[in-house]
Amino acid sequence: GQQVMQIPQYQHVQEGEDFTTYCNSSTTLSNIQWYKQRPGGHPVFLIQLVKSGEVKKQKRLTFQFGEAKKNSSLHITATQTTDVGTYFCAGMDSSYKLIFGSGTRLLVRP
Amino acid sequence: EAQVTQNPRYLITVTGKKLTVTCSQNMNHEYMSWYRQDPGLGLRQIYYSMNVEVTDKGDVPEGYKVSRKEKRNFPLILESPSPNQTSLYFCASSLSGGKLFFGSGTQLSVL
Numbered sequence: 001g002q003q004v005m006q007i008p009q010y011q012h013v014q015e016g017e018d019f020t021t022y023c024n025s026s027t028t029l030s031n032i033q034w035y036k037q038r039p040g041g042h043p044v045f046l047i048q049l050v051k052s053g054e055v056k057k058q059k060r061l062t063f064q065f066g067e068a069k070k071n072s073s074l075h076i077t078a079t080q081t082t083d084v085g086t087y088f089c090a091g092m093d094s095s096y097k098l099i100f101g102s103g104t105r106l107l108v109r110p
Numbered sequence: 111e112a113q114v115t116q117n118p119r120y121l122i123t124v125t126g127k128k129l130t131v132t133c134s135q136n137m138n139h140e141y142m143s144w145y146r147q148d149p150g151l152g153l154r155q156i157y158y159s160m161n162v163e164v165t166d167k168g169d170v171p172e173g174y175k176v177s178r179k180e181k182r183n184f185p186l187i188l189e190s191p192s193p194n195q196t197s198l199y200f201c202a203s204s205l206s207g208g209k210l211f212f213g214s215g216t217q218l219s220v221l
Contacts, residue, residue: 009150033209042200043153045209088152096206100145102152 002027004091006101014109019076021104023089030092032065032072038085081108112137116201116213123191124221131186131216133201141204142184143168144176146197153200159184160206191220
């Protein structure tokens with residue numbers, strides 16, 4: 001079945017350093033969504049990418065969707081302690097099934 | 111306020127004792143879904159519903175039941191819970207194919 005692989009599993013950075021998490025799908029996706037889950041909280045929607053090669057920015061966050069619509073990345077510039085949490089990608093296949101990656105847990109040293 | 115409401119927030123039970131986790135949304139969403147979250151495994155879909163009286167199995171449906179008799183409610187039923195169902199459960203809803211709104215989660219422990 002369809003899988004969405006996400007790496008790394010953990011990332012521990014110094015405040016001010018950059019952070020990137022990557023997702024790869026075994027099949028072509030209709031769209032990809034990104035969510036953030038703060039410790040003890042629930043996942044919260046960040047963004048959805050639909051077009052091949054699409055790049056979207058939200059302040060210090062940059063989201064990319066690959067040309068083949070099989071991979072995606074989330075890059076955070078100059079991390080802050082408020083960025084702490086687990087970031088999930090979720091790929092939607094042609095049958096509108098949404099498959100979550102296993103998440104990347106970001107820890108930020110102040 | 112637009113929200114997905116799950117209850118209870120925490121639940122400790124014993125093996126074999128039937129339980130129901132309730133989920134309700136006030137956004138008139140057609141799509142609702144249940145996920146379980148386990149360390150290192152991300153969010154795995156248990157069941158989902160595209161609309162009233164329409165439910166389908168997700169990736170890990172064994173040991174669970176759901177019903178969708180009304181648009182706003184989507185309860186998760188564990189007829190005979192077992193320890194391997196100890197997990198963090200999330201209900202979510204969306205307009206079809208759109209962003210998911212998650213409930214606050216239910217931490218279930220089955221002893």
